[in-house]
Amino acid sequence: MTSPTARRRSVITGTGSYLPQTILTNDDLAARLDTSDEWIIERTGIRRRHIAAEGEFTSDLGAEAARRALAAAGCTPDDIDLIVVATATPDQTFPAVATVIQHKLGMTHGVAFDVAAVCSGFLYALTVADALLTTGAHNRALVIGAETFSRLLDWEDRTTAVLFGDGAGAIVLEAQAQAGTTDDRGVLASRLHSDGRYNDLLYVDGGPGSTGSTGHLRMKGKEVFRHAVTNLSSVMGEVLDAAGLAPADVAWVVPHQANLRILEATAKKLGLDPGQVVVTVDSHANTSAASVPLALDTAVRDGRIQPGDLLLLEAMGGGFTWGAAAVRW
Known part of the structure:
Protein backbone atom coordinates (compact mmCIF):
# COMPACT_ATOMS: atom_id res chain seq x y z
CA MET A 1 0.00 0.00 0.00
CA ALA A 179 -1.38 15.52 2.81
CA GLY A 180 -3.01 14.06 -0.30
CA THR A 181 -5.78 12.08 1.43
CA THR A 182 -9.58 12.23 1.48
CA ASP A 183 -9.29 14.11 4.79
CA ASP A 184 -7.58 17.04 3.04
CA ARG A 185 -9.24 20.42 3.13
CA GLY A 186 -10.30 21.95 -0.17
CA VAL A 187 -11.56 20.74 -3.52
CA LEU A 188 -11.15 16.95 -3.58
CA ALA A 189 -12.78 16.31 -6.96
CA SER A 190 -15.04 17.93 -9.52
CA ARG A 191 -16.84 16.73 -12.62
CA LEU A 192 -18.49 18.76 -15.39
CA HIS A 193 -20.79 17.81 -18.28
CA SER A 194 -22.72 19.40 -21.13
CA ASP A 195 -25.12 18.24 -23.83
CA GLY A 196 -26.10 20.77 -26.48
CA ARG A 197 -29.02 18.69 -27.77
CA TYR A 198 -31.24 20.29 -25.14
CA ASN A 199 -30.73 23.94 -26.07
CA ASP A 200 -34.44 24.52 -26.74
CA LEU A 201 -35.54 23.41 -23.27
CA LEU A 202 -33.88 26.33 -21.48
CA TYR A 203 -32.50 29.30 -23.40
CA VAL A 204 -32.71 33.03 -24.15
CA ASP A 205 -34.33 33.93 -27.48
CA GLY A 206 -31.82 36.63 -28.41
CA GLY A 207 -28.16 37.57 -28.50
CA PRO A 208 -25.68 39.99 -30.06
CA GLY A 209 -24.66 37.48 -32.75
CA SER A 210 -28.19 36.51 -33.79
CA THR A 211 -30.96 39.02 -33.10
CA GLY A 212 -28.81 41.92 -31.94
CA SER A 213 -30.98 42.08 -28.82
CA THR A 214 -30.87 40.72 -25.29
CA GLY A 215 -33.94 38.52 -25.65
CA HIS A 216 -36.01 36.80 -22.97
CA LEU A 217 -35.60 33.58 -21.04
CA ARG A 218 -37.68 30.63 -22.28
CA MET A 219 -38.07 27.31 -20.50
CA LYS A 220 -39.96 24.02 -20.70
CA GLY A 221 -40.16 23.42 -17.00
CA LYS A 222 -41.32 19.79 -16.85
CA GLU A 223 -38.55 18.63 -19.17
CA VAL A 224 -35.91 20.61 -17.29
CA PHE A 225 -37.10 19.09 -14.00
CA ARG A 226 -36.80 15.56 -15.33
CA HIS A 227 -33.29 16.05 -16.70
CA ALA A 228 -32.15 17.93 -13.59
CA VAL A 229 -32.99 15.15 -11.15
CA THR A 230 -31.36 12.48 -13.33
CA ASN A 231 -28.24 14.46 -14.24
CA LEU A 232 -27.58 15.90 -10.79
CA SER A 233 -27.93 12.64 -8.90
CA SER A 234 -25.65 10.98 -11.48
CA VAL A 235 -22.89 13.60 -11.35
CA MET A 236 -22.95 13.71 -7.55
CA GLY A 237 -22.36 9.98 -7.47
CA GLU A 238 -19.64 10.38 -10.06
CA VAL A 239 -17.76 13.05 -8.12
CA LEU A 240 -17.95 11.06 -4.89
CA ASP A 241 -16.45 8.06 -6.70
CA ALA A 242 -13.69 10.28 -8.09
CA ALA A 243 -12.87 11.53 -4.59
CA GLY A 244 -12.92 8.02 -3.11
CA LEU A 245 -15.90 8.85 -0.91
CA ALA A 246 -19.51 7.69 -0.42
CA PRO A 247 -22.86 9.41 0.24
CA ALA A 248 -22.50 8.49 3.92
CA ASP A 249 -19.44 10.78 4.08
CA VAL A 250 -21.41 13.86 3.00
CA ALA A 251 -22.30 16.39 5.70
CA TRP A 252 -24.04 18.94 3.47
CA VAL A 253 -25.27 19.23 -0.09
CA VAL A 254 -25.00 22.83 -1.33
CA PRO A 255 -27.08 22.81 -4.50
CA HIS A 256 -28.11 25.21 -7.20
CA GLN A 257 -31.25 26.84 -5.84
CA ALA A 258 -33.67 26.33 -8.73
CA ASN A 259 -36.71 24.64 -7.27
CA LEU A 260 -37.35 23.05 -3.88
CA ARG A 261 -38.86 19.95 -5.50
CA ILE A 262 -35.67 19.39 -7.55
CA LEU A 263 -33.52 19.73 -4.42
CA GLU A 264 -35.62 17.20 -2.50
CA ALA A 265 -35.89 14.71 -5.38
CA THR A 266 -32.15 14.83 -6.08
CA ALA A 267 -31.23 14.21 -2.43
CA LYS A 268 -33.69 11.31 -2.24
CA LYS A 269 -32.27 9.68 -5.35
CA LEU A 270 -28.78 9.74 -3.81
CA GLY A 271 -30.10 8.38 -0.51
CA LEU A 272 -29.42 11.56 1.45
CA ASP A 273 -31.57 13.08 4.19
CA PRO A 274 -33.38 16.23 2.95
CA GLY A 275 -32.20 17.86 6.18
CA GLN A 276 -28.64 17.70 4.81
CA VAL A 277 -29.55 19.95 1.88
CA VAL A 278 -28.86 23.68 2.25
CA VAL A 279 -32.02 25.43 1.03
CA THR A 280 -32.16 29.18 0.39
CA VAL A 281 -34.36 29.24 -2.73
CA ASP A 282 -37.29 30.49 -0.64
CA SER A 283 -35.56 33.79 0.11
CA HIS A 284 -33.93 34.67 -3.23
CA ALA A 285 -35.38 32.34 -5.91
CA ASN A 286 -33.18 31.06 -8.75
CA THR A 287 -30.18 33.36 -9.08
CA SER A 288 -28.48 31.20 -11.72
CA ALA A 289 -24.68 31.14 -11.27
CA ALA A 290 -24.98 33.03 -7.97
CA SER A 291 -27.14 30.50 -6.17
CA VAL A 292 -24.52 27.94 -5.08
CA PRO A 293 -22.17 30.51 -3.50
CA LEU A 294 -25.17 32.33 -1.97
CA ALA A 295 -26.29 29.10 -0.29
CA LEU A 296 -22.73 28.28 0.76
CA ASP A 297 -22.22 31.69 2.37
CA THR A 298 -25.54 31.40 4.22
CA ALA A 299 -24.67 27.99 5.68
CA VAL A 300 -21.13 29.06 6.63
CA ARG A 301 -22.29 32.21 8.39
CA ASP A 302 -25.14 30.57 10.31
CA GLY A 303 -22.77 27.90 11.62
CA ARG A 304 -24.21 24.84 9.91
CA ILE A 305 -20.99 24.15 8.02
CA GLN A 306 -18.14 23.24 10.36
CA PRO A 307 -14.43 22.50 9.81
CA GLY A 308 -13.93 19.00 8.41
CA ASP A 309 -17.42 18.78 6.88
CA LEU A 310 -17.60 17.23 3.42
CA LEU A 311 -19.68 19.42 1.10
CA LEU A 312 -21.22 18.34 -2.18
CA LEU A 313 -21.80 21.30 -4.51
CA GLU A 314 -23.98 20.72 -7.58
CA ALA A 315 -25.82 22.59 -10.33
CA MET A 316 -27.49 22.21 -13.71
CA GLY A 317 -28.27 24.94 -16.21
CA GLY A 318 -29.11 25.81 -19.79
CA GLY A 319 -27.13 24.09 -22.48
CA PHE A 320 -27.62 21.66 -20.78
CA THR A 321 -24.61 22.05 -18.52
CA TRP A 322 -24.20 20.35 -15.15
CA GLY A 323 -21.53 19.56 -12.62
CA ALA A 324 -20.59 18.80 -9.03
CA ALA A 325 -17.65 19.22 -6.69
CA ALA A 326 -16.66 17.49 -3.44
CA VAL A 327 -15.12 20.03 -1.07
CA ARG A 328 -13.78 19.48 2.45
CA TRP A 329 -14.40 22.55 4.62
Whole structure:
Protein backbone atom coordinates (compact mmCIF):
# COMPACT_ATOMS: atom_id res chain seq x y z
CA MET A 1 0.00 0.00 0.00
CA THR A 2 1.49 3.30 -1.06
CA SER A 3 1.65 6.29 1.25
CA PRO A 4 -0.28 9.47 0.41
CA THR A 5 1.63 12.04 -1.61
CA ALA A 6 1.53 15.66 -0.48
CA ARG A 7 -0.20 17.89 -3.02
CA ARG A 8 -1.59 21.36 -3.59
CA ARG A 9 -5.29 21.69 -2.85
CA SER A 10 -7.58 24.64 -3.48
CA VAL A 11 -8.99 25.56 -0.07
CA ILE A 12 -11.94 27.89 0.49
CA THR A 13 -10.80 30.45 3.06
CA GLY A 14 -13.69 32.92 2.89
CA THR A 15 -17.22 33.33 1.55
CA GLY A 16 -19.40 36.34 0.82
CA SER A 17 -22.71 37.20 -0.79
CA TYR A 18 -24.87 40.14 -1.74
CA LEU A 19 -28.58 40.56 -2.52
CA PRO A 20 -30.06 43.81 -3.88
CA GLN A 21 -32.26 45.77 -1.48
CA THR A 22 -35.45 45.66 -3.56
CA ILE A 23 -37.59 42.62 -2.69
CA LEU A 24 -40.36 41.27 -4.92
CA THR A 25 -42.73 38.94 -3.06
CA ASN A 26 -45.10 36.37 -4.47
CA ASP A 27 -48.00 38.64 -3.59
CA ASP A 28 -46.37 41.44 -5.59
CA LEU A 29 -46.27 39.15 -8.62
CA ALA A 30 -49.84 37.95 -8.03
CA ALA A 31 -50.99 41.55 -8.38
CA ARG A 32 -49.74 41.62 -11.97
CA LEU A 33 -49.83 37.99 -13.14
CA ASP A 34 -52.36 35.15 -13.04
CA THR A 35 -50.71 33.44 -10.09
CA SER A 36 -50.77 33.33 -6.29
CA ASP A 37 -48.45 33.01 -3.33
CA GLU A 38 -49.81 29.50 -2.66
CA TRP A 39 -49.34 28.38 -6.27
CA ILE A 40 -45.71 29.55 -6.39
CA ILE A 41 -44.75 28.08 -3.01
CA GLU A 42 -46.38 24.72 -3.74
CA ARG A 43 -44.56 24.28 -7.05
CA THR A 44 -41.21 25.93 -6.34
CA GLY A 45 -40.73 26.72 -2.64
CA ILE A 46 -39.99 30.34 -3.58
CA ARG A 47 -41.41 33.12 -1.38
CA ARG A 48 -39.50 36.18 -2.61
CA ARG A 49 -36.72 37.35 -4.88
CA HIS A 50 -34.36 40.36 -4.94
CA ILE A 51 -34.26 42.73 -7.91
CA ALA A 52 -31.29 44.94 -8.85
CA ALA A 53 -32.01 48.66 -8.83
CA GLU A 54 -31.83 50.80 -11.93
CA GLY A 55 -28.14 51.48 -12.56
CA GLU A 56 -27.10 48.53 -10.36
CA PHE A 57 -25.21 46.06 -12.53
CA THR A 58 -23.98 42.48 -12.28
CA SER A 59 -20.48 43.81 -11.60
CA ASP A 60 -21.77 45.85 -8.64
CA LEU A 61 -23.35 42.77 -7.08
CA GLY A 62 -20.25 40.67 -7.74
CA ALA A 63 -17.85 43.27 -6.39
CA GLU A 64 -19.75 43.57 -3.10
CA ALA A 65 -19.90 39.79 -2.66
CA ALA A 66 -16.15 39.69 -3.39
CA ARG A 67 -15.41 42.36 -0.75
CA ARG A 68 -17.30 40.34 1.84
CA ALA A 69 -15.49 37.13 0.89
CA LEU A 70 -12.13 38.90 1.11
CA ALA A 71 -13.02 40.24 4.57
CA ALA A 72 -14.03 36.75 5.73
CA ALA A 73 -10.72 35.35 4.45
CA GLY A 74 -8.69 38.16 6.03
CA CYS A 75 -7.36 39.13 2.60
CA THR A 76 -7.12 42.27 0.51
CA PRO A 77 -7.33 42.57 -3.28
CA ASP A 78 -3.52 42.72 -3.31
CA ASP A 79 -3.50 39.07 -2.19
CA ILE A 80 -5.53 37.91 -5.20
CA ASP A 81 -3.93 36.98 -8.53
CA LEU A 82 -6.93 35.41 -10.30
CA ILE A 83 -10.60 36.34 -10.70
CA VAL A 84 -13.06 33.98 -12.40
CA VAL A 85 -16.64 35.20 -12.71
CA ALA A 86 -19.57 32.99 -13.69
CA THR A 87 -22.41 34.97 -15.26
CA ALA A 88 -24.99 34.88 -18.03
CA THR A 89 -25.90 38.55 -17.53
CA PRO A 90 -22.76 40.63 -18.15
CA ASP A 91 -22.88 44.41 -17.88
CA GLN A 92 -21.77 44.63 -21.51
CA THR A 93 -21.22 42.20 -24.38
CA PHE A 94 -17.54 42.81 -23.60
CA PRO A 95 -15.28 43.30 -21.73
CA ALA A 96 -15.69 40.56 -19.15
CA VAL A 97 -17.51 41.32 -15.91
CA ALA A 98 -14.42 39.95 -14.14
CA THR A 99 -12.28 42.82 -15.43
CA VAL A 100 -14.91 45.35 -14.32
CA ILE A 101 -14.92 43.79 -10.85
CA GLN A 102 -11.12 43.77 -10.88
CA HIS A 103 -11.20 47.53 -11.45
CA LYS A 104 -13.89 48.11 -8.81
CA LEU A 105 -11.72 46.26 -6.29
CA GLY A 106 -8.80 48.52 -7.15
CA MET A 107 -6.71 45.74 -8.72
CA THR A 108 -4.28 46.41 -11.56
CA HIS A 109 -2.57 43.01 -11.46
CA GLY A 110 -3.49 39.38 -11.98
CA VAL A 111 -5.82 37.69 -14.46
CA ALA A 112 -9.59 38.16 -14.72
CA PHE A 113 -12.08 36.47 -17.05
CA ASP A 114 -15.66 35.20 -17.27
CA VAL A 115 -17.12 31.72 -17.61
CA ALA A 116 -20.53 31.19 -19.25
CA ALA A 117 -22.41 28.04 -18.22
CA VAL A 118 -25.61 29.65 -16.90
CA CYS A 119 -26.80 28.01 -13.64
CA SER A 120 -23.82 25.64 -13.64
CA GLY A 121 -21.46 28.56 -14.04
CA PHE A 122 -20.14 28.62 -10.50
CA LEU A 123 -19.20 24.92 -10.66
CA TYR A 124 -17.43 25.56 -13.97
CA ALA A 125 -15.64 28.62 -12.55
CA LEU A 126 -14.63 26.71 -9.41
CA THR A 127 -13.22 23.86 -11.49
CA VAL A 128 -11.25 26.23 -13.74
CA ALA A 129 -9.83 28.14 -10.77
CA ASP A 130 -8.96 24.91 -8.97
CA ALA A 131 -7.01 23.72 -12.01
CA LEU A 132 -5.06 26.97 -12.22
CA LEU A 133 -4.25 26.92 -8.51
CA THR A 134 -3.27 23.28 -8.18
CA THR A 135 -0.92 23.45 -11.17
CA GLY A 136 0.87 26.40 -9.58
CA ALA A 137 -0.10 28.95 -12.22
CA HIS A 138 -1.84 31.05 -9.55
CA ASN A 139 -1.96 31.12 -5.77
CA ARG A 140 -5.16 32.80 -4.60
CA ALA A 141 -8.40 33.35 -6.50
CA LEU A 142 -11.74 35.06 -6.22
CA VAL A 143 -14.44 32.82 -7.70
CA ILE A 144 -17.68 34.73 -8.16
CA GLY A 145 -21.18 33.93 -9.36
CA ALA A 146 -23.16 37.09 -10.14
CA GLU A 147 -26.42 37.63 -12.02
CA THR A 148 -29.09 40.19 -12.82
CA PHE A 149 -31.51 37.65 -14.29
CA SER A 150 -34.47 39.98 -13.81
CA ARG A 151 -33.28 41.75 -16.98
CA LEU A 152 -33.78 38.60 -19.06
CA LEU A 153 -37.33 37.91 -17.92
CA ASP A 154 -40.57 38.30 -19.81
CA TRP A 155 -42.66 39.71 -16.98
CA GLU A 156 -45.86 38.61 -18.74
CA ASP A 157 -44.78 34.94 -18.66
CA ARG A 158 -45.81 33.53 -15.30
CA THR A 159 -43.99 30.24 -15.95
CA THR A 160 -40.61 31.99 -15.78
CA ALA A 161 -41.17 35.40 -14.15
CA VAL A 162 -41.85 33.85 -10.74
CA LEU A 163 -38.71 31.69 -10.73
CA PHE A 164 -35.73 34.04 -10.92
CA GLY A 165 -34.01 36.81 -9.00
CA ASP A 166 -30.75 38.77 -8.79
CA GLY A 167 -27.77 38.24 -6.51
CA ALA A 168 -24.10 37.37 -6.16
CA GLY A 169 -21.90 35.05 -4.15
CA ALA A 170 -18.13 34.71 -3.92
CA ILE A 171 -15.38 32.63 -2.39
CA VAL A 172 -11.68 33.10 -1.83
CA LEU A 173 -9.83 30.00 -3.02
CA GLU A 174 -6.24 29.54 -1.86
CA ALA A 175 -3.65 26.95 -2.89
CA GLN A 176 -2.37 25.13 0.19
CA ALA A 177 -0.18 22.11 0.76
CA GLN A 178 -2.20 19.13 1.97
CA ALA A 179 -1.38 15.52 2.81
CA GLY A 180 -3.01 14.06 -0.30
CA THR A 181 -5.78 12.08 1.43
CA THR A 182 -9.58 12.23 1.48
CA ASP A 183 -9.29 14.11 4.79
CA ASP A 184 -7.58 17.04 3.04
CA ARG A 185 -9.24 20.42 3.13
CA GLY A 186 -10.30 21.95 -0.17
CA VAL A 187 -11.56 20.74 -3.52
CA LEU A 188 -11.15 16.95 -3.58
CA ALA A 189 -12.78 16.31 -6.96
CA SER A 190 -15.04 17.93 -9.52
CA ARG A 191 -16.84 16.73 -12.62
CA LEU A 192 -18.49 18.76 -15.39
CA HIS A 193 -20.79 17.81 -18.28
CA SER A 194 -22.72 19.40 -21.13
CA ASP A 195 -25.12 18.24 -23.83
CA GLY A 196 -26.10 20.77 -26.48
CA ARG A 197 -29.02 18.69 -27.77
CA TYR A 198 -31.24 20.29 -25.14
CA ASN A 199 -30.73 23.94 -26.07
CA ASP A 200 -34.44 24.52 -26.74
CA LEU A 201 -35.54 23.41 -23.27
CA LEU A 202 -33.88 26.33 -21.48
CA TYR A 203 -32.50 29.30 -23.40
CA VAL A 204 -32.71 33.03 -24.15
CA ASP A 205 -34.33 33.93 -27.48
CA GLY A 206 -31.82 36.63 -28.41
CA GLY A 207 -28.16 37.57 -28.50
CA PRO A 208 -25.68 39.99 -30.06
CA GLY A 209 -24.66 37.48 -32.75
CA SER A 210 -28.19 36.51 -33.79
CA THR A 211 -30.96 39.02 -33.10
CA GLY A 212 -28.81 41.92 -31.94
CA SER A 213 -30.98 42.08 -28.82
CA THR A 214 -30.87 40.72 -25.29
CA GLY A 215 -33.94 38.52 -25.65
CA HIS A 216 -36.01 36.80 -22.97
CA LEU A 217 -35.60 33.58 -21.04
CA ARG A 218 -37.68 30.63 -22.28
CA MET A 219 -38.07 27.31 -20.50
CA LYS A 220 -39.96 24.02 -20.70
CA GLY A 221 -40.16 23.42 -17.00
CA LYS A 222 -41.32 19.79 -16.85
CA GLU A 223 -38.55 18.63 -19.17
CA VAL A 224 -35.91 20.61 -17.29
CA PHE A 225 -37.10 19.09 -14.00
CA ARG A 226 -36.80 15.56 -15.33
CA HIS A 227 -33.29 16.05 -16.70
CA ALA A 228 -32.15 17.93 -13.59
CA VAL A 229 -32.99 15.15 -11.15
CA THR A 230 -31.36 12.48 -13.33
CA ASN A 231 -28.24 14.46 -14.24
CA LEU A 232 -27.58 15.90 -10.79
CA SER A 233 -27.93 12.64 -8.90
CA SER A 234 -25.65 10.98 -11.48
CA VAL A 235 -22.89 13.60 -11.35
CA MET A 236 -22.95 13.71 -7.55
CA GLY A 237 -22.36 9.98 -7.47
CA GLU A 238 -19.64 10.38 -10.06
CA VAL A 239 -17.76 13.05 -8.12
CA LEU A 240 -17.95 11.06 -4.89
CA ASP A 241 -16.45 8.06 -6.70
CA ALA A 242 -13.69 10.28 -8.09
CA ALA A 243 -12.87 11.53 -4.59
CA GLY A 244 -12.92 8.02 -3.11
CA LEU A 245 -15.90 8.85 -0.91
CA ALA A 246 -19.51 7.69 -0.42
CA PRO A 247 -22.86 9.41 0.24
CA ALA A 248 -22.50 8.49 3.92
CA ASP A 249 -19.44 10.78 4.08
CA VAL A 250 -21.41 13.86 3.00
CA ALA A 251 -22.30 16.39 5.70
CA TRP A 252 -24.04 18.94 3.47
CA VAL A 253 -25.27 19.23 -0.09
CA VAL A 254 -25.00 22.83 -1.33
CA PRO A 255 -27.08 22.81 -4.50
CA HIS A 256 -28.11 25.21 -7.20
CA GLN A 257 -31.25 26.84 -5.84
CA ALA A 258 -33.67 26.33 -8.73
CA ASN A 259 -36.71 24.64 -7.27
CA LEU A 260 -37.35 23.05 -3.88
CA ARG A 261 -38.86 19.95 -5.50
CA ILE A 262 -35.67 19.39 -7.55
CA LEU A 263 -33.52 19.73 -4.42
CA GLU A 264 -35.62 17.20 -2.50
CA ALA A 265 -35.89 14.71 -5.38
CA THR A 266 -32.15 14.83 -6.08
CA ALA A 267 -31.23 14.21 -2.43
CA LYS A 268 -33.69 11.31 -2.24
CA LYS A 269 -32.27 9.68 -5.35
CA LEU A 270 -28.78 9.74 -3.81
CA GLY A 271 -30.10 8.38 -0.51
CA LEU A 272 -29.42 11.56 1.45
CA ASP A 273 -31.57 13.08 4.19
CA PRO A 274 -33.38 16.23 2.95
CA GLY A 275 -32.20 17.86 6.18
CA GLN A 276 -28.64 17.70 4.81
CA VAL A 277 -29.55 19.95 1.88
CA VAL A 278 -28.86 23.68 2.25
CA VAL A 279 -32.02 25.43 1.03
CA THR A 280 -32.16 29.18 0.39
CA VAL A 281 -34.36 29.24 -2.73
CA ASP A 282 -37.29 30.49 -0.64
CA SER A 283 -35.56 33.79 0.11
CA HIS A 284 -33.93 34.67 -3.23
CA ALA A 285 -35.38 32.34 -5.91
CA ASN A 286 -33.18 31.06 -8.75
CA THR A 287 -30.18 33.36 -9.08
CA SER A 288 -28.48 31.20 -11.72
CA ALA A 289 -24.68 31.14 -11.27
CA ALA A 290 -24.98 33.03 -7.97
CA SER A 291 -27.14 30.50 -6.17
CA VAL A 292 -24.52 27.94 -5.08
CA PRO A 293 -22.17 30.51 -3.50
CA LEU A 294 -25.17 32.33 -1.97
CA ALA A 295 -26.29 29.10 -0.29
CA LEU A 296 -22.73 28.28 0.76
CA ASP A 297 -22.22 31.69 2.37
CA THR A 298 -25.54 31.40 4.22
CA ALA A 299 -24.67 27.99 5.68
CA VAL A 300 -21.13 29.06 6.63
CA ARG A 301 -22.29 32.21 8.39
CA ASP A 302 -25.14 30.57 10.31
CA GLY A 303 -22.77 27.90 11.62
CA ARG A 304 -24.21 24.84 9.91
CA ILE A 305 -20.99 24.15 8.02
CA GLN A 306 -18.14 23.24 10.36
CA PRO A 307 -14.43 22.50 9.81
CA GLY A 308 -13.93 19.00 8.41
CA ASP A 309 -17.42 18.78 6.88
CA LEU A 310 -17.60 17.23 3.42
CA LEU A 311 -19.68 19.42 1.10
CA LEU A 312 -21.22 18.34 -2.18
CA LEU A 313 -21.80 21.30 -4.51
CA GLU A 314 -23.98 20.72 -7.58
CA ALA A 315 -25.82 22.59 -10.33
CA MET A 316 -27.49 22.21 -13.71
CA GLY A 317 -28.27 24.94 -16.21
CA GLY A 318 -29.11 25.81 -19.79
CA GLY A 319 -27.13 24.09 -22.48
CA PHE A 320 -27.62 21.66 -20.78
CA THR A 321 -24.61 22.05 -18.52
CA TRP A 322 -24.20 20.35 -15.15
CA GLY A 323 -21.53 19.56 -12.62
CA ALA A 324 -20.59 18.80 -9.03
CA ALA A 325 -17.65 19.22 -6.69
CA ALA A 326 -16.66 17.49 -3.44
CA VAL A 327 -15.12 20.03 -1.07
CA ARG A 328 -13.78 19.48 2.45
CA TRP A 329 -14.40 22.55 4.62
